[in-house]
Amino acid sequence: MTTPNITQEVLTTADGVPLKTSLNHALRRRKIRSLLLVAPLFFFILLTFLIPITDMLLRSVDNKIVPTLLHRTIPLLAGWDETGQDLPDEPVFHAMVEDIKEGAAAKTILRLGRRLNFERAGMSSLFRKTSRRVKRLGQVDSYREAMLKIDRQWGDIKTWRLIKRESGTMTLSHFLSAVDRQRNDDGTIGLKPKYKRIYIKLFGRTMALSLLITALTVLLGYPIAYLLATLPTKTGNLLIILVLLPFWTSLLVRTSAWIALLQKEGVINDLLVALGIIADNHRLTMIHNQIGTVVAMTHILLPFMVLPLYSVMKTIPPSYVRAARSLGATRFTAFIQIYLPNSVPGIGAGGILVFILAIGYYITPELVGGTSGTFISNMIAYHIQGSLNWGLGAALGTLLLLLVLALYILYDKLVGIDNMKLG
Amino acid sequence: MAALPPYATIGDRIWHYTFLGICALIFLFLIFPILVIIPLSFNAIPYFSFTHKMLTLDPAGYSLRWYHDFFTNPNWQGAVKNSFIIAFFSTIISTFLATLAALGLSRSEFPYKTTIMGILISPMIVPLIIAAAGMFFFYSRINLQGTYTGVILAHAALATPFVLITVTATLVGFDKSLTQSAASLGASPARVFFEITVPLITPGVVSGALFAFVTSFDEVVVILFVGSYKQRTIPWQMFSGIREQISPTILAVATILIFISILLLTSVELLRRRNERLRGISST
Structure with a gap:
């Protein structure tokens, strides 16, 4: 069999340029045009945000x-x-x-x-x-x-x-201080004296309280996300407003609300006294300590858990659980074996999001945390505005940033940045 | 949760109502702290709890004095003015830049999309205290600390990721054949953009702008570091008010802010529905 002899003619456009070249040009022009659209924002973020942050990172080792x-x-x-x-x-x-x-x-x-x-x-x-x-x-x-x-x-x-x-x-001395280490007189690196070791403890407390807050948001967020996802659309849309309203309300409004509720002369203590549960001179201290931070932050971060959970639960077909039930599974087994595993991506997404937000929190711990409920952020702010030890503040900030970035990469691997949703 | 079927056992029923009860309590936890502020802001005495007179609905227990204080106190009035000025300008800057960028990023030929996107939304990821610290150092160095320009630029940077994400989401469902058919019918690229693209993305841009406005309007960490008393915004004033001596004026402000958030929430929700309708996605 002989192949038909096709003359290898190069396709050209009307003005004689080879089509391939012309297409490439067009593509490159489009690429440049799309880059030009992004460039202003890119340089804006670079100048107003990324360079300042890099400047701070460098300050943590600067000794000029x-x-x-x-x-x-x-x-x-x-x-x-x-x-x-x-x-x-x-x-x-x-x-x-x-x-x-x-x-x-x-x-x-x-x-x-x-x-x-x-x-x-x-x-x-x-x-x-x-x-x-x-x-x-x-x-x-x-x-x-x-x-x-x-x-x-x-x-x-x-x-x-x-x-x-x-x-x-x-x-490196700021970083050494940030992890409670110091140079001894002979130049070796050792622990600071016991009463000066505060930062490791503070990092630990920040992580522990953030973990507790995350766990509480899962515990409280799961039932209502489930309810919202399984209710008929109309009722669900109505009830989700109860989640969205706190989400849209100013952080300081919510924080001051908790001050009004939790303080010694506040609503909850008054109520407990009026009900005779506690005596007037034994009012509970629920604010300016860890309880204040945990309660207020759980409330503030709860919508960040409910919304991702809700969007994942919406995609779980109700027929799965029904099938399990019809095959003889109890309500409990069907939930544990079928529904829960399907909703795990939502718990993961919401959990990491809440945790990332929690470890960097500043305002709420500052206002309701007292001394025992403050986070590493408050220490950073103190070194910048109070003690003026900017190098140490920057070193603590760098460590916190590294921690957040690591968690963020985890979030990206699990959820993907593109799937981030708002409201 | 679907209604109980007729064959539900007693156990089912008990569990069903217990579950509803638990959910009601959690919803109460979410909404009660916000609602409780509203009556407290009408307290006649500088006190953060319900007085006996308030509980017996005695009109003498209620007053508008904290609202009066808010509307006459120059500290608060300056804060309101600043809040609007700063939010307005940072919204314009961030909406303009982020919408352009979203249009560029949504093109299929855009290179290194994930990396660039990651950089552009970094202001949303970095903890605010770190952003605030970095901006404080750097803006002091270039004499922008304690200026309106500095605060507006800082807020615009923080708001851009929200606009970018919102507008990008609008563009994801964008039907390319609409612009292509317009172009094939002879419309110039500019005409395609203004007559086809703009009307379609407007709801996304407007809700992005609302997000940007709220971001700046509520922002309190960066303003504490980059701003000074002169640039005080409502959150700045609230923060220092709570820290120094807490007066019920803060609750009056909070009540006003709650109504503003209800307004914003409604507008965003309406825009979202309109957007879905325009793009032919049926509302779920």
């Missing part, structure tokens, strides 16, 4: 302040053996005096003192005192003697070891 302000001292300290027992030489002391003079004139030295004070208490006052005194320091024979006279801490080898250790432009 030390080598910048001590730019004379640090290079000279490089030649000093910190493992020995001798103080640095005279030139180092001279350089330090010059650096502190310069820093005092530029009013930046106190920031350096504050930075080093996070590593070791007393450094802030050391730099403050020294900066005040070196201004009056004239020509001296020995800067070393002069500085030791200003403050004996300059004669302490640990001061110099600390400065040498923290002399790089980057530091």
Whole structure:
């Protein structure tokens, strides 16, 4: 059999360009056009959101302040053996005096003192005192003697070891603090003294309370999601408003509602007293502690559990359970063996969503959590606005972000970002 | 849950009503805290619980003084004004940018769709405190901290994922043959866009804009860090009010906000139904 001889003619468009090339061009133009549509938002998010977050992440290791302000001292300290027992030489002391003079004139030295004070208490006052005194320091024979006279801490080898250790432009010390670790004087990493170990505990508490809140939302969300999914459409649509209304109500409205309900002179305590269940002088403390956080956050996050559960349950055909029942399964067996496994994706989706939202919560624990019901977010806010230890705040934030991203990847694997629904 | 069949046993009946009872209690838990605020906001004395006079429905137990305080206090009036200004501008910015992006992302030829989408909706995933901290540091550095521009940009960034998701969802069910037939009948791309695409996606864009508005209107973490007293919004004022000395004015504000959310919820729901009708998806 002979194949018919087809001339391999290249198809062209009207103006003689090969069709394939022309199509490719068109496709590329369309691709560029679609990229151009996305570009404005992409750069907007980059500038207003992603760069600020990256900036914060970098701040958690940033230590430029030390080598910048001590730019004379640090290079000279490089030649000093910190493992020995001798103080640095005279030139180092001279350089330090010059650096502190310069820093005092530029009013930046106190920031350096504050930075080093996070590593070791007393450094802030050391730099403050020294900066005040070196201004009056004239020509001296020995800067070393002069500085030791200003403050004996300059004669302490640990001061110099600390400065040498923290002399790089980057530091891990904020991250060490964030996991309750510190550098010992010999440079090894060890646990902080017991009374200073707070962050691991706080991370643990944040996770534990978030887990409890997630479990409670499953417990409370499952029955009503089931009811909504199995009710006739009209009644279901009406009842779902009871879930959507809290969802749309401002977070602060719901938080203040719980304050009104739970506080000592609040509605629930009044009711219990009126019913004679508790005595007037034994009112329950249900707020400014963990109970307040758990109750209010369960209420606030419950819609985030009900809505995904509901949409999954809607897709479970009622005939499955009916079939099981007709085959002789009891109500309970049919539920455990048929309905529950089918609804697990909903529990997973809602559960991870609630957990992710819960571990990053700030407002509600801040207002109703007191001291025992606060989360890691509150500590981050405290370091940024209160203690001004921005490096540590940023390190804690980085750890929290990593945790959330890991959970988010899990969510994406289980549910898919594209399936995220609103309202 | 379907009604009980006539052959249901006593056990079935008991379980059925117990279950309904449990559900009623959970619904009560959801809705009661919100409803209880409303009567409390009419309290005549600065007290957060029902007084004897209120319970006996004595008119003297009720008053409008907290509403009066809200409407005359410059702190609150400034907050209301700021809330609307900031929400308005951030809604415009985020709706415009996210709608454009949704149109681009919905095209089949768009490369690296999942990655780009992941980046664009990151403001929704990152915990607010981290966003707030990052923005606080960075915006202070470029002198945007404590300015209206800074707060509006921050809120717009937080709101874009909601608009993006809503508009993308509208475009998923979009019937491509409509635009194709318009183009084949000789309409220019611009005409196709304005006469076919725009009317079809409008409900999605409007509900996206509503989401954006609510995001900014309710946002409280970022504003605490990026804003200052000058940019105080209603949530900012509520937060500092609750922290310092809690007065029932907060409950009056809360009541007003509850009615605003009912209004918003209704509009979003109506838009969603209209959208489904337009696209020929029968409402379930």
